Every structure is written in structure tokens, then in C-alpha cells.
Amino acid sequence: FLLTKKDANLKLEVNFGDEIIPLDRDGEYIFAKETIYRLDEKERLAIKPFYQTINSKGTNIINISEKYNERFISEVYPIIKKLGKIEIDNNVEDSIYNPGLKVDIYFDKDRDRILAEIKFVYGDIIINAFNTKEDKRINDRILLRDIDREKEVLSFFELAEFRVSSKNIYLDHEDKIFDFMYYKIPLLQEIANIYYTDYFDEIKISESRSYVGGVRLNSKTDLLEFNFSIDGIDNSELQDVFKSMREKKKYYKLKNGSYLPLDDDELINISNLTKYLDLELRDFENGYVDIPKYRALFIDEHLQNSSLSSIKRNLKFKELVQNIKEPSDIDYKIPKQLQDILREYQKFGYKWLRTLSAYGFGGILADDMGLGKTLQILTLLLSEKDEGRGGTSIIVAPTSLVYNWLSEIEKFTPELKTLIIAGKKEDRKEIINDINDYDIVVTSYPLIRRDIDLYKDIVFKSCILDEAQHIKNFNSQNAKSVKEIRAQMYFALTGTPIENSLTELWSIFDFVMPHYLFSHSEFMVRYEKPITRENDDIALRELNKHIRPFVLRRIKRDVLKELPEKIEHKIVAELTDEQKKIYLAYLQKIKDEIEEEIVTKGFARSHIKILAGLTRLRQICCHPSMFIENYNGDSGKLNLAEELINESINGGHRILLFS
Secondary structure (H helix, E strand, O other), X not given: OEEEEEOOEEEEEOOOOOOOEEOOOOOOEEEXXXXXXXXXXXXXXXXXXXXXXXXXXXXXXEEEOHHHHHHHHHHHHHHHHHHOOOEEOHHHHHHEEOOOOEEEEEEEEXXXXXXXXXXXXXXXXXEEOOOHHHOXXXXXXXXXXXXXXXXXXXXXXXXXXXXXXXXXXXXXXXXXXXXXXHHHHHHHOOOOXXXXXXXXXXXXXXXXXXXXXXXXXXXXXXXXXXXXXXXXOOHHHHHHHHHHHHOOOOEEEOOOOOEEEOOOHHHHHHHHHHHHOOOOHHHHHHOOEEEEHHHXXXXXXXXXXXXXXXXXXXXXXXXHHHHHHOHHHOOOOOOHHHOOOOOHHHHHXXXXXHHHHHXXXXXXXXXXXXXXXXXXXXHHHHHHHHOOOOOOEEEEEOHHHHHHHHHHHHHHOOOOOEEEOOOOHHHHHHHHHOHHXXXXXXXXXXXXXXXXXXXXXXXXXXXXXXXXXXHOOOOOHHHHHHOXXXXXXXXXXXXXXXXXXXXXXXXXXXXXXXXXXXOHHHHHHHHHHHHHHHOOHHHHHHHHHHHHHHEEOOOHHHHHHHOOOOXXXXXXXXOOHHHHHHHHHHHHHHHHHHHHHHHHHOOOOOXXXXXXXXXXXXXXXXXXXXXXXXXXXXXXXXXXXXXXXXXXXXXXXXXXXXX
């Protein structure tokens, strides 16, 4: 290339040698000097105008008129320097003015918008980016502008969506003003000099801030008190701050007009905590929020995982968390008569239950079937009676297991005076009137549905559900009835893995600790739909944080070393009412027949008759349909077998059934 000057115009002579021939429409491939070249995109854009001009005009001379001199020197000259060798005559070289670029940006504020004036300063030449009328040039000089850097500066304002006015640019949308002030200006300061008026300086970004907060267990109210404040911000604005965060806003505009960025990690973690706990934001105006103490373990884990060092915890709060996490460290006395009977894992289970009871929490004992859930509950009830903290507790069980509870109580804790609720409605009503004279009351799910009105004035020490999967349908009469029982504490026993069904999990928790997992509709939105439909790991981890402290589940392989080679359980089944009527009728008939047989033939010759009668009674105990045609009633033993089989299958066990 040869660059010369004629009068005030520039002349560029291009010498590519042989003719350049493009081989495709895009100019990616060209033929020159008997060779095919492949050009990258940047090379194509640079060289294409030259060979197009040369080929179209048939000359290798390109004339540049005076008014384009500056653009040519600033935009084209740097490109041709990279394409090949360039010679410049002295007249041109003396005309080029290259003092380097200095960028000055002036900011002002006009009501609800910010104004910007951009000036590119080249020595004694000042170029207003949006008001070229102010530009001053000396005619015999050609300014070499730093176009790339000018574009870099202008792109900041273009991306921020500034609008152009007569001699400057402006931004009038509050969200965009915040984005520009918070994100763009710090970067702009690295490539330009920033000047601003006092009015513009009124726009403040409240970045340097500190947080103060705490959570404490108030022993008088038995509630947690959570407080939080931001230095320099009135508590009355906290509600709006957190509301803005829940609405996914980037900032909150304080009453003093400054902007509070909402991207701070610690503030985000506190906001998430208020959301997880479903706190009433307006309560922050009082300086603190009351929270049920069953949230303590979730709060503690959230604070630790989020490294929220600004939130302090008082000693009683720490003790509560530690005791629930490590109940084995607490020296709870085990009743003497059970000391040698309980296995180690059962002692842990008893202490876990005892700790929950001490704090007024409910819980779900979900040990595998056969690991002694009944014994652990009985140990809890006996220990509390021995220490003078007893009262009447009610146990609701499947009909087939009611008398099994009585059998276990008589075997392990005969000191606990027990009442079985059975019989006709009138009989049950009379029995319930004497309920306070007993330590334990055992009833069934069908009877609690019918008798729930009889319990409305009674407050039990504890309410315990056996086979709690019977309330997995929260709309069922079983669930609705047991949730009307009034008690100081609620416990649920189940051998079925409750994590198999989130709805079942919610329903059982709604019994043991009402509102702990929020309303069912809220639970569906927060957890069930995200987890089951969207495989949301974050929602799953959050739910686990909530339930982990209040569910204890051990399976046989966890405690295998403590178990004997074979565990035998003798389970008592009660006859159904219809079965009992048949049994008593046949019993009377057989007695009459045997007495007549003995009178007629003597006792020694009546053995076969006696054996036949006993066999018949045994068949009735198994199932009357074994010899009575068209019997449509139930069998207590078969009902119990079905209950055990269902629990075993749901627990993932295999069954060998002898009949």
C-alpha cells in the first residue's frame, strides 16, 4: 500500500500484484498470485472492500475526499497496516495528529432520570459523542481516533439502554438506573474519568452494611424469638426489603432515596430462612418474630450451612438442638425392670422419645417391624409415671392389634394400669367416663371414629398411633378423627418407610406436630410437586432438614449385632363380634353334647367327641368359613395376619407363611 496526499485529499495505491478473484459468494476463498487462499472472517471483512473496488473500477488507485480523511485514518488505516506493508509520504505523516485518547464522562440528575455527557479528548480536540456541533478541528490536521476504545465506552451506555437527546444521553427507568449505578459505573471507571454534580451524588448505593441478629429460646413463652436488623436501616423497612427479595428484585429503594442491593449472600440466606419458615414479615417491625420452638433444628442447620455468623444463638437454644441431636448423652433413667430387657438401640430410641417429650415435641418412630417399637413406647410411659410426670395416655391401633398391646403391657410393664375400649356404644361411654383412673387407654381406629365426641373434654398426656399408615389419607375419617384428640404430645409408630409417600408423610406429621409441614396446599407447592414432578433436589434437601430430627428409623441390618438369631413374637388376636357369637353358640352346643356323651358312654370313651369339639372351636378361631357355608363375616386372626403381611411387604420384607 502507498498512501499519499494531493491537495487536501488522500490517495491510496493498492498493489496486490495479479488480479484477485473471489471464488465464492462470501469471499472466503480467493485466487491471487496463482494460489488459492482461505481467509478467516476478519480477513474477509478487511480485504473485501479493496478488491471489490479495484475489480469494479479497473484501477488500483482509491481516492479519499477530504471529508472522509479522519474516518479513513481512524478506521481504515489501522486495518491496512495489518494487511500488508504500507508506505506513507511525508505530507500525510505530518498531517496525522495522534495525541492519544482520554475519556471524560459527566453525570447529572434531572428529577427521576440521570444524564450523561461523553467527551472524547484528543489533546486539544474535544469530541462530544452526541453533540458534534461542539467539535473543534484545525483543518490541516487529520485526527487519528481510537475507534475501538470509543466503541467500548459507548457500548456501556448502549447496553444500559440510555436514550439520546439533543446534546447528551439519559436514563429514566429506575431498575435500569440501579443496574447502571451498581454494575456498570465501577467498570466504567476503569476506562474513563467520571465527573458528577451534587444532584447526581444524591443517588446512593448502600453497599457497606452490617447485619445484627439472633435466635433465642424464651423459657417463659416456650417460643423461639428471632431478630434481625441491617445497620442504618429502620426495622419498619425490613418487611419491604424481604418482600422485594421474594419478588426476585435486584434492589430495594430505601425511604432516604438510596438503593439497597439485594445480592448480598448473607442477606439472601436470611431471606431464604424467613421464606422457609413462612414468617410473617410485618412482625419484624416489632424487632423480633416469635417462632414455634420445633423449628429450632431447622434454623440451626440453616445457620450453619449458610455460615451466617451475624446470627447469634443463646445457650438454651443450643442446648435444645444438642439434646435432640444427641439424646444418648442425656442421663435419662431407664425403669429398673426394663434395664436388662432393652437392647442398646431400644435404649437410644427410648431416650430419643423421652427428649422429644421433655420439649413437648411429637415424633415418628419408624423402626423396622420386629425391632420393638411397642416396648420403646411403654418404656417412655413407665419412666414418666415413675418420675411423677405420668397421666392418661391413649393408644389407637388397628382392631387386630388392640389386645396385642394389652398382652405386651402385661408382659413388660404390668405397673401401667390399662383400659381396653370395647363393647357396645353404651358400654364404651360408661368405660370412657372412668378413663382418668388408668395410665393407658387402648382403642381401635374404627371405634375412635365412632366415639370421638366422647373424648372432646379429655386432654391426654400422650396420644400414640400404632400402624400410623392408617392415616396416610388425610381426608379419611381415621385421620380426621385422631387429629381431634387433645393431648400434650403426639407420637406415631409405623414400620412402613414413610418416605415412600410424601402425602402420607405430611398427614402423619400433621398429626404429631400440626402445622409443622405447613398446610397441605402449601406442602404441595413447596415440596410434593417440585420433588415428584420436577426431581427438585433443593426442595428434597430442604424437606429432609425439616423432618430428620423428628423421625427415627432403624432397619434390621443397622442393629444386626444386637439381635438374636431368631425373634419370636406371640401376637394375640381378638375375635370379631360375629365370630365371637358363633364361637359362644358352638361352645354351648358342644358342652351340652359332651356332657350327654359322658353320661351315656363315660369319660374314657368320650375322648374323640371332646377332641372333635375342640377342633371345631379352633376352626372358628381361625375362620368360621372353614366349615360354615355362606359365612360373610370377618376373622380376627385373618385380619391380624393381613395387617402384619401388609406391613411386612410395605417394609420390603419377604414372608414365609405356614398354614
